[in-house]
Amino acid sequence: MTVYILLILLLLLYQHTNIQAGNSAVCFLTRRLTSATLGFAQELAQDAIEYDVDVFIMIDDNSFNVSARNISSNVRLIQISNQECIYYGYQNTISLGSKWRQITSWDKALFYFTLFNNNYTFVWLVEDDVFIPSVQAFRSLHQLYSNTSDLIVQRNHINLLGNTSTWVWRLAFRKLIPPWYRSMVNVVGLSQRMLIAIGDYVRWLGEVPYHEFFFHTLAMHLNMTIVTPTELSTLVFRTSYSFQNISKKPNNLWHPVKNRTTHKLWRKILANESLKNNNTIELIDVEMLCHKNQSMRNIARYLINLLRKFERNKSQFSSTIRISLRQRFSNLIEQCQKQHAPKLIILLIMKLADHAYKLPEPPVKKLITKSQHHLRLEAALEQNKKTIFQLLSNSSNVIELRKQTNHLIRELTLEIRLEFQKQQKFQYYTKSSSPSSITN
Known part of the structure; x- marks a missing residue:
């Protein structure tokens, strides 16, 4: 073999x-x-x-x-x-x-x-x-x-x-x-x-x-x-798309589109449309949007229209410009919050910021305090991995060690659930016993 x-x-x-x-x-x-x-x-x-x-x-x-x-x-x-x-x-x-x-x-x-x-x-x-x-x-x-x-x-x-x-x-x-x-x-x-x-x-x-x-x-x-x-965002399990869906977001990737002939046809139509459309987006005074003397309805209408245009043309902006746009929209959020703008306005600007440049996902938060058993299982898994890496793939020893891997992962999963439950109970008890939670 x-x-x-x-x-x-x-x-x-x-x-x-x-x-x-x-x-x-x-x-x-x-x-x-x-x-x-x-x-x-x-x-x-x-x-x-x-x-x-x-x-x-x-x-x-x-x-x-x-x-x-x-x-x-x-x-x-x-x-x-x-x-x-x-x-x-x-x-x-x-x-x-x-x-x-x-x-x-x-x-x-x-x-x-x-x-x-x-x-x-x-x-x-x-x-x-x-x-x-x-x-x-x-x-x-x-x-x-x-x-x-x-x-x-x-x-x-x-x-x-x-x-x-x-x-x-x-x-x-x-x-x-x-x-x-x-x-x-x-x-x-x-x-x-x-x-x-x-x-x-x-x-x-x-x-x-x-x-x-x-x-x-x-x-x-x-x-x-x-x-x-x-x-x-348009990668989904099962749906049907029309060309009208695609044309509103021509910089998205779409799944599923099973008919491969449709791929070629839609690309050709989109290419022809892009030559005809006016692709100019005006963003000179965007930071002052909430300072201008206009109704929140007009501001919302402007932002919706801006998002629609940006969706169609954002691939024409360089990465540097899109990252800078993220910062500009973030600054606008701060300005509009100071002006007590409605939640709808803030959400629209946040959406524009994400469409310009999406920030990475936040890191994993520490959810539990690890027990001694938890630490022993982690150490056993690490040793298990090192041993497998030292052996040839698919040897009889490796097959047995991988069964041990599955068992250790199972045990650690159960331990994590138990630790979380204990911690939740402790936090509930601490909260219910605090002076602020006691009523006269």
């Missing part, structure tokens, strides 16, 4: 010796390659030469004949065997228990960028049913956030104590220590630091925890920088 894996690695090395890792990469995740995905990848690759992003397409179906396709040298088509992914533990990334999802292009892309081609400082993974309206939309998103973020995702919802009674949280039990975090992950941006952490965790656990909670939870526990741009 080891010889087989070595031969596969040598074959991959031979196929990709001409790939020079640039600063960043974007990889489209596909089952089988479509002309629409390839066409946009080539367009994106041509544009991305200017800002040093390499473009890949990971093809899940290994029976698909890559050599039969006429492709640009700027786009790399990658195929990786299922056996190789299983050997190194890259499996179950998007599996909910069904065998057909055990190995997909998600597993292969994570394997490729964490173990094989791991020189990139930032990597985007994009499912092929995500609609990217233009190369400018991607460029703007990438340049604004990739240099300062470890993880770029749609949202970051928290599951504080590891409650497994809802959604698919049961899949996180025994694999991750709470708090857990999640969102849709049809598009994800990963820094090199994050990719290294993913690779280490997979090596430790022997599989990839479900992606919609794994990336977020790992990043939060390692105090990494996570950002949830407004441009990803």
Whole structure:
């Protein structure tokens, strides 16, 4: 088996010796390659030469004949065997228990960028049913956030104590220590630091925890920088979009748009519309908005119109300008609060600030005081990890040690819940016993 894996690695090395890792990469995740995905990848690759992003397409179906396709040298088509992914533990990334999802292009892309081609400082993974309206939309998103973020995702919802009674949280039990975090992950941006952490965790656990909670939870526990741009707010599980939806937010990324032919048509219409529209946005006196002698209704109307224009044209602003706009809108919030502006006005300005530049998620707060048992479990997990890292993958010893890993994570999860309950009871008792809470 080891010889087989070595031969596969040598074959991959031979196929990709001409790939020079640039600063960043974007990889489209596909089952089988479509002309629409390839066409946009080539367009994106041509544009991305200017800002040093390499473009890949990971093809899940290994029976698909890559050599039969006429492709640009700027786009790399990658195929990786299922056996190789299983050997190194890259499996179950998007599996909910069904065998057909055990190995997909998600597993292969994570394997490729964490173990094989791991020189990139930032990597985007994009499912092929995500609609990217233009190369400018991607460029703007990438340049604004990739240099300062470890993880770029749609949202970051928290599951504080590891409650497994809802959604698919049961899949996180025994694999991750709470708090857990999640969102849709049809598009994800990963820094090199994050990719290294993913690779280490997979090596430790022997599989990839479900992606919609794994990336977020790992990043939060390692105090990494996570950002949830407004441009990803239109990545949802299941819905239907019209062109009118897209045209109002042409700098957002959209999921799902299953009809790949629609992708090409909508991009063409959007490109034609952008040539006709007046893209001027006037922001000269925005800081004085609440000082002007006008009604709050007029101010609200102005802000709504400004947000609408900004949504359509924000990719034309440089990253520097968008960050400075965030500060200007923040200053405006302070000014309007001093003028006792209604909550609606404040919320609209806050929304503008987030659409200009979204600040990172706040760090994890210390929720509990760790017990001695908690500390012993943490030490045991750390020793367990070190031991696994010293052994060969999939040896009998490693298999047993990984069972121990799952058991220790389970025990620590239960201990965290118990500690939190004790702390809540203590705080309630302290509060109810305080002089201010005692009535005559």
